[in-house]
Amino acid sequence: MQAIILAAGKGTRFKELTATQPKCMVQVNGETLIHRLLRQLDGLGLSRVVIVAGYKADVLKAHLATFTFKTPVEVIINDTFDRANNIISVQKASDALIAEDALMFESDLILADGVVERLIASTNTNFAVVSPFETWMDGTCVRTDEAGNITAFVPKAQINRQHTTDLLKTVNIYRLSAAYSRTKFLPYLNAQIVGFGGDSYYETVMGTLVAIDPEGMQAEVLSPDDWYETDDIQDLTIAGIKFCADPIQKMKEMGARFGGYWRFPSVHDYAYLVNPFFPPRAMVDEFHENLDRLIIDYPSGLSVNSGLAAKYYALRPDQIVVGNGAAELIKVVLAQGSGRVGVIRPTFEEYPNRLPADRLVYMNTDQQGYTYTAADIQRFFADKGLSQLIVINPDNPTGNYLTHAELLTLCDWTQAAGIKLIVDESFSDFADAEAVTSMLDRDLLDRYPHLTVIKSISKSFGVPGVRLGILASGDVALIATIKREVSIWNINSFGEFFLQIIEKYKGDYQKGLKRFYAVREALAAGLERLDYVTVLPSQANYFMLRLTEGVTAAGLGAYLLQTHAILIKDLTEKHGINGQYVRIAVKTREENDELLLAMKEFADDQNN
Numbered sequence: 001m002q003a004i005i006l007a008a009g010k011g012t013r014f015k016e017l018t019a020t021q022p023k024c025m026v027q028v029n030g031e032t033l034i035h036r037l038l039r040q041l042d043g044l045g046l047s048r049v050v051i052v053a054g055y056k057a058d059v060l061k062a063h064l065a066t067f068t069f070k071t072p073v074e075v076i077i078n079d080t081f082d083r084a085n086n087i088i089s090v091q092k093a094s095d096a097l098i099a100e101d102a103l104m105f106e107s108d109l110i111l112a113d114g115v116v117e118r119l120i121a122s123t124n125t126n127f128a129v130v131s132p133f134e135t136w137m138d139g140t141c142v143r144t145d146e147a148g149n150i151t152a153f154v155p156k157a158q159i160n161r162q163h164t165t166d167l168l169k170t171v172n173i174y175r176l177s178a179a180y181s182r183t184k185f186l187p188y189l190n191a192q193i194v195g196f197g198g199d200s201y202y203e204t205v206m207g208t209l210v211a212i213d214p215e216g217m218q219a220e221v222l223s224p225d226d227w228y229e230t231d232d233i234q235d236l237t238i239a240g241i242k243f244c245a246d247p248i249q250k251m252k253e254m255g256a257r258f259g260g261y262w263r264f265p266s267v268h269d270y271a272y273l274v275n276p277f278f279p280p281r282a283m284v285d286e287f288h289e290n291l292d293r294l295i296i297d298y299p300s301g302l303s304v305n306s307g308l309a310a311k312y313y314a315l316r317p318d319q320i321v322v323g324n325g326a327a328e329l330i331k332v333v334l335a336q337g338s339g340r341v342g343v344i345r346p347t348f349e350e351y352p353n354r355l356p357a358d359r360l361v362y363m364n365t366d367q368q369g370y371t372y373t374a375a376d377i378q379r380f381f382a383d384k385g386l387s388q389l390i391v392i393n394p395d396n397p398t399g400n401y402l403t404h405a406e407l408l409t410l411c412d413w414t415q416a417a418g419i420k421l422i423v424d425e426s427f428s429d430f431a432d433a434e435a436v437t438s439m440l441d442r443d444l445l446d447r448y449p450h451l452t453v454i455k456s457i458s459k460s461f462g463v464p465g466v467r468l469g470i471l472a473s474g475d476v477a478l479i480a481t482i483k484r485e486v487s488i489w490n491i492n493s494f495g496e497f498f499l500q501i502i503e504k505y506k507g508d509y510q511k512g513l514k515r516f517y518a519v520r521e522a523l524a525a526g527l528e529r530l531d532y533v534t535v536l537p538s539q540a541n542y543f544m545l546r547l548t549e550g551v552t553a554a555g556l557g558a559y560l561l562q563t564h565a566i567l568i569k570d571l572t573e574k575h576g577i578n579g580q581y582v583r584i585a586v587k588t589r590e591e592n593d594e595l596l597l598a599m600k601e602f603a604d605d606q607n608n
Helices: 011-018 033-041 057-064 087-093 094-099 117-121 179-197 202-212 233-242 247-256 279-291 290-297 302-313 327-333 374-381 404-417 442-447 478-483 493-528 555-565 588-608
Strands: 004-005 049-053 071-079 101-105 109-111 127-132 141-144 150-154 166-177 218-219 227-229 318-324 340-345 360-364 387-390 420-424 451-456 467-474 533-535 542-547 581-583
Touching: 004 033, 004 087, 004 094, 011 233, 011 555, 033 049, 033 057, 033 109, 033 117, 049 057, 049 087, 057 071, 087 094, 087 179, 087 202, 094 101, 094 179, 094 302, 101 117, 109 166, 150 202, 166 179, 166 218, 179 202, 202 478, 227 233, 233 420, 247 555, 279 290, 279 493, 290 493, 302 318, 302 467, 302 478, 302 493, 318 327, 318 478, 327 451, 327 467, 340 374, 340 442, 360 374, 374 387, 374 404, 404 420, 442 451, 467 478, 493 533, 493 542, 493 588, 555 581, 555 588
Parallel strands: 004 049, 004 101, 049 071, 127 218, 340 360, 340 387, 387 420, 420 451
Antiparallel strands: 101 166, 109 227, 127 166, 141 150, 141 166, 318 467, 451 467, 533 542, 542 581
């Protein structure tokens, strides 16, 4: 058995990274792609590795000369790399393919350690390595029969992305016997080149062969966790996280993405906070049915969308503005103020991050167990000379909750003191402590024009990808100013469509919240049975957990990510946190049970 690596291409999508080197020399986690693959091949009893080089071949040869692997490495030059596709690189390796059975790789792959051993141990003589297809993937796919034989190669131009359940993505690894190469693969490949030139791909030949002989090539299925194809700089970042050997560092890098976890299909996200019981399937289907128009049509302007939001929340349009997520509105409203701003820590850092440090006055709550009341706030800030006070309710990450009566007390106090009050109630819908949880009331806003209410619709309605937030105030001049500051098209068509149809799903939303309250209570009870955590009271869709001495947030988070692909939030580096704390999201009952089981296993491993 030998290995053949196709490494002639330039990799133009890597931009400056391949200006002076071939794409197989770009690095992931400090190691070049070619070094990683050769390291994984070395010591497996292969007779040799044949590399087909082209672009910057001299640079690649110099790089290979620095290696000390046991397996012999030979280099073949494809001098037509700049005017032909990969079919010519395969043709250049014809003598090697005829001489001995081969595993053939493309050089832009990154594989998990142990994958090559499994492929060599396969009982299939000729196979293509494939993996479950995700709609964001690009390139050739295959179809298989029940016996695992490949029945068709499907070029990317023929893939219907609405009907992909029967497709598997090619990983660009093949095992070919010398007999198969000599009698079938290479004769058809040479005929393809004669007929159509070098401007084609060897997968076309594979497709012809399986059409002639449906049992001639099998599918070797690889888990999505075991491979990644690197075509551009973004891919290098994703691959670096997927194959990071340090689980603590991997957890940090995952968290630093702040989302986009569809590129990590196996990861279960308990770090970021959305409603687990909304939207309903019917709403998602309604988006699907209108997808074409939502993509190609302009959204309405700001005034229309403010009117839609006002209708839903029973406010006047001059009391409310819609934003591209709450983050856009936070930035704009804080830019309107001056003077000292009171902030309660730990908290959602988007607020203090928008202000210079010399304007901020912090009330730290670590000495009182991260709980506080309206009286505590009033007592602490009474002599601080504030011009603004920010209250997040329930707070993030603590889940601390002020009742509606307490908030009204703060409204009265701040109004009398000449302090503008910002209440962020992004998570208030999850509070089941009382009937009235929202400050979004027309008369209340008029009574307290110094009050501004901000709400992230993305979080409460479980649609963070839509990016919606609202800001409401009885100060109509402030609302008018903010509307002038944001773009006329500050939300996209998906956000507008959500506002258009949300009214008819109000009943589903309330039913979802009732389910949520019961599930949160059950999760709290399960967490409290773990002897290494203390659960802080929470009226939000998350819990902040204090870990006992000897258990670290990084250690727990790394264990959950490494062993169960569960991502949680390590709070130790968050401002205002003193000790080992994590935050976990409340999800469905089944997902919560999976988390509890994993956390119990962590305890068992710690005790063994």
